[in-house]
Amino acid sequence: MEHFIKLGIAPEIIEALSAQGYTQPTPIQEQAIPAALAQNDILGTAQTGTGKTAAFSIPIIQQLMGDAGRTKGIKALILTPTRELALQIDESIASYAANVRLKHAVIFGGVGQNPQVDAIKRGVDIMTATPGRLLDLMQQGFIDLRNIQFFVLDEADRMLDMGFIHDVKKVIAKLPTKRQTLFFSATMPAEVVKLSQNILVDPVRVSVAPVSTTAEKVSQSVYYVDQKNKRFLLRHLLDTSVEEIPSVLVFTRTKHGADKVVKDLVKLNMTAQAIHGNKSQNARQLALSNFKSRITRVLVATDIAARGIDIDELTHVINYEIPNIPETYVHRIGRTGRAGNSGVAWSFVDREEVPFLRDIQKLIKQDIPVVAEHPFLPGTHVAEANDAKPFYNDGNNGNQRVARKKENLRKEGKSAAPARRDSNFSAPARNDRRDQPANDAPKPKPKTEGPPKPFTRFKPRD
C-alpha cells in the first residue's frame, strides 16, 4: 500500500482501501489525490471505470475527517447525472469512509422522498445527488447548501447531454463561493469548458484515457442492416453458445425500442431485461443485479439508464441503434474491455445512420471494420411468417413444430429464408477499402456458408 501512502492518504482511509482489495492507485487517483489534498480545484478528464470516484472522494473524506461532528450542515456535495451513478458513488464513499465518523446520504428522483428527507434530518456530511431531486428538496426547504466546503461536478458532459445543465447552474448559484471544486467530465465540449471556467479557480488539470483511445482497445465491427431486420441479426448473433457470449449489453436509442428488443428475445427463451427511465428504480436495480450475477444474459439499455453501469467482465456491447452523438458511442463501448479483458462491440447500422457512423469514425480517428457477409445484408427480405412467430426448439415437439411451419410455408409458396435483396446500400466509400473484419475483429461465426438463416432457434443453456 506504499503507493497510497506516497499520495498522502491517511492511514484510516488506506486501511479501508485495502479492505476493498485496492493495492495501488489508478492513474487518475495518482494525479488527482495529492492535488486535491493540497486544496486545489481540479479539472479532470476521465470517464467511469478509471477510478475517478475514489480520486474525488478520498481527498474530501480526508479533509473532513478532523471536522466530523464539529460543524453542522452538509459539507460536501457531489452532483452526478443518474440515480445509478449516485448510488454507486454513495456506496464507494461508504466503503472509503468505513473507518471514519462521517455521515453520507444519497438523493435521487423516481422514489419516495421521505426516507431521503429523514436521512437529511439525521445530519449529512457528504451528500451525493442528482440535480432534479436535489433542487426539489432545496425548494421544499429540506436542504441548505450554505455550509458546503467541497463541490464535485461529476460527468459534466453527460449533464449537458441529458439537459440538466440549467439545473446544475441553479444548484451552483446556491453554493458558497469559498469552496473547493472538483470537476470531472469524460469529454470536453465547448459548453463544458465554459462551465468549468466559470466555476473553477486556477484548477490543476488531470486527465486519463482520452475518450478516443478507449475505443482503440475494443474490437469493433459494423453490420450494415436495414432497421426492420436488426432483430433478426441480433438473434442470429446471440444464437451462439452462452460460454462464447455470456453477457451482452444492447443499446437502443429509445425506451420503447428497448422494450421491443427484450420482448422479442424473451419470446425466444433468451433471458433479457430492459433498463431505462420508465422503469421504477427498483426494477432498474433488479435488472442490473440480475445481469451482473448472470441470471440475465442480455441487458437492453438506453444511454441515460446505462450511464454508470460498471461490470468488469462484460465481453460484448451491441449498438442496436448507433448514437447520433459520437462521444456516446465511445461511452457505450467503454462498458466492455474493462480491467484488461477483451471487449467486442458490434454496431448495427441502417442507411439512415450512416452519417452518425461517419461522425463516430471521425472522433475515434479510425474506420470501424465492416462485416461484409451476414444473412441480413441491406435489402434482404425476411418472410413475414417468421417475423411474426419465431420457432422454438423446446424439446420433442419443437422439431415437429418447425417441420409443420416449413410445410405450411411451402404450401403458401413462401420461403423460410431471407430471399432477395433489392438494394445496393452497402458500406459508404470511406469503408470500401476496409470491407473485411480486422484480424482481431470478433468472429461471430462464419456467415457465408449454408443457406442464410432468417431467425435463430432457441438453444437451451447447457
Ligand code: AMP
Ligand atoms: P469508478 O471509475 O470510480 O467508477 O471506478 C471503477 C471501478 O474501479 C470501481 O469498481 C472501483 O471500486 C474500482 N477501483 C477504483 N480505484 C481502484 C484501485 N485503486 N484499485 C482497484 N480498483 C479500483
